Amino acid sequence: MKDRFDVLILGGGASGLAAAVEAARRGSRVGVLEKLDRVGKKILATGNGRCNLLNLHACGADYNDPAFAQTVLDRFGVQSDLDFFHSLGLLTAADDAGRVYPRSYAASSVLDVLRLECTRLGVTLLCGQAAASLAKTADGFLVNDTYTARALIVACGGKAASVHGTDGSGYALLRAFGHTITPLRPALVQIRTKPDLVRALKGLRVHAALRLTADGVEHSAQGEILFTEYGLSGIAVMDVSRYAAEGATARLDLLPEMTAEALTDFLRAIRDRDGSRPLEQFLTGVVHSRIGQAVLRDTLHEKLSVPCIALSDQQLRTVAHALKALSFPVLGTKGYADAQVTAGGAATREFTSSLESRLQSGLFAAGEILDVDAKCGGYNLTFAWSSGRLAGCGAADYAAKYKG
Ligand SMILES: Cc1cc2nc3c(=O)[nH]c(=O)nc-3n(C[C@H](O)[C@H](O)[C@H](O)COP(=O)(O)OP(=O)(O)OC[C@H]3O[C@@H](n4cnc5c(N)ncnc54)[C@H](O)[C@@H]3O)c2cc1C
Incomplete structure (x- = not known):
């Protein structure tokens, strides 16, 4: 018997966990498949352990692909992300440059509130398992020949800082559905x-x-x-x-x-x-x-x-x-080992404004795996939360439409 989910998220990092919360809040049965033994390990390393989770001034122009980033931020902008974290019980503080931190100045607070909400909502965290194979089935997707889902979100990050699980393996998953991966290079390094x-x-x-x-x-x-x-x-x-x-x-x-x-x-x-x-x-x-x-x-x-x-x-x-x-x-x-971010990734033109693949319905992508990146200052995590939440909503709506 295969484990069945409405929405299965590949990668339990920043965007994957935000996607899981939004999809589950919309009533989906959600699973998160994470390669490492715990979700969100990279979040703990961000901002020198303090997690600069947002930038109050983030807008499309701060990203390499301003139009696409703005489309995402129009749906879930910085204020919406702040409200999201406040709804999880996280107090935040901002500095003069608009950099937002958890008020505890401990990155673990950010990860913990996300994990607590996943637990409250009944999200299944499947850790220690890398997504290695994807197949399309009549009513959804089959992952690793074990898990089925009506909608999939690929949120495996890039290939920077592989010590935190991001080895670039997500690109092959999207390539298998015909997606273009633009040239990759280390950034913020x-x-x-x-x-x-x-x-x-x-x-x-x-x-x-x-x-x-x-x-x-x-x-x-x-x-x-x-x-x-x-x-x-x-x-x-x-x-x-x-x-x-x-x-x-x-x-x-x-x-x-x-x-x-x-x-x-x-x-x-x-x-x-x-x-x-x-x-x-x-x-x-x-x-x-x-x-x-x-x-x-x-x-x-x-x-x-x-x-x-x-x-x-x-x-x-x-x-x-x-x-x-x-x-x-x-x-x-x-190089990649010391880089904070990967520039390049899944070509944004191949995704709709709700982050669904234009090549395969029911397939979504979020976060750094997309060809979207920005300078230091909380902009990359802003995109991770916003795109994750957007994909989570889109995938949940897709799954609900095709249920039963
Ligand atoms: C040291 C460091 C400090 C940083 N500080 C900041 C900061 O303060 N502010 C900021 O805005 N940005 C910061 N960044 C960048 C930010 O962390 C990333 O841009 C962001 O985490 C990207 O989110 P994501 O969900 O796309 O990917 P990630 O958060 O990288 O998560 C991807 C997850 O997918 C998992 N995974 C990978 N492949 C597979 C697979 N095949 N199957 C299953 N799971 C898989 C990984 O283990 C990982 O848990 C920092 C990055 C680093 C490395």
């Missing part, structure tokens, strides 16, 4: 650069503007940047990382609030006032001393023990420009 300069700066954090030039196109972001053994990290770096490949160049403007001219004037004033100051100390008070020394060494090739009065006006301009365009040749990224 650290960038590897030529090691010489970053190693000297290892461990330092700066607030800077970042310009990444790849294939002649410039991508920019601003915020905290961390120098590491292998390259660059931090939110601004992660936000442009999808474009990082060998041959690209990352340039940091360490003082974006000043023009090069204003900075040159400032440096000239230091030189003219305190000409005996050794070059080594020339940028003390402008940037971190280790950065200052590295920039001076890199640009002037002078002995750092000479007094700064030796600097010509032209050299002052060169230093100012170097501080505004510290250059790092890119070697690539840290």
Whole structure:
């Protein structure tokens, strides 16, 4: 005897659990098939364990596919997602950038309220079982030759951070029904650069503007940047990382609030006032001393023990420009293992506005498996909840229509 469900959800992550709650609230008999031994393990790792679950300002324009993301957010927008979590008993708090966290600042609160609601609604969690085979039957779908369902939601995530269960196996499930998977690449990931300069700066954090030039196109972001053994990290770096490949160049403007001219004037004033100051100390008070020394060494090739009065006006301009365009040749990224998100995925044009497949009725997809992703700040989880809830409603309605 096969286990029968109205709605079976493949993947018990953010979008899968949100889908399960909505489908069950609509009266469906719901099952969630999860590859790992517990559902929602990735949720626990999000936001450094605090789970930045939403962004109050999220709108279509924040995503790689603005029109499609907006269609989803028009149905279940951020306020609706907030209400959803409040209905689960979760208190939330938002910061000045609109990033929403559980008020407990513990990601486990988010997962726990979802699991409690699944239990209350009688959702069957089938853990430790990967969805490996799907077949269409006369009245629905057969999964792993064991479970039948009238409607299926593929919510297996992407292939970033496979330690949390996302190994990319969901793509094959959708491909089997003819779906197109657009080219995949790691996103929200650290960038590897030529090691010489970053190693000297290892461990330092700066607030800077970042310009990444790849294939002649410039991508920019601003915020905290961390120098590491292998390259660059931090939110601004992660936000442009999808474009990082060998041959690209990352340039940091360490003082974006000043023009090069204003900075040159400032440096000239230091030189003219305190000409005996050794070059080594020339940028003390402008940037971190280790950065200052590295920039001076890199640009002037002078002995750092000479007094700064030796600097010509032209050299002052060169230093100012170097501080505004510290250059790092890119070697690539840290790859899927360290990435937070996968860019690319199931082609959105092949899904309706209720996230049902245009190629196979009764088949739905939600979350990161779709070709939808965004920058850091709660936008990716916003899409996971919103798309999961939308697919959950659509699948429940589909199952109800074809029942009996
Ligand atoms: C370290 C880290 C921190 C992050 N922090 C944030 C943050 O603070 N804010 C934010 O907005 N986003 C964050 N993200 C991104 C966010 O977690 C994801 O975009 C989001 O979880 C995607 O939801 P999903 O439901 O599509 O997939 P997931 O949450 O990845 O869930 C997919 C589930 O499917 C399961 N699965 C996979 N294949 C199969 C299969 N064949 N059969 C059965 N089950 C399967 C997996 O085990 C997993 O449980 C972070 C990501 C990482 C890795």
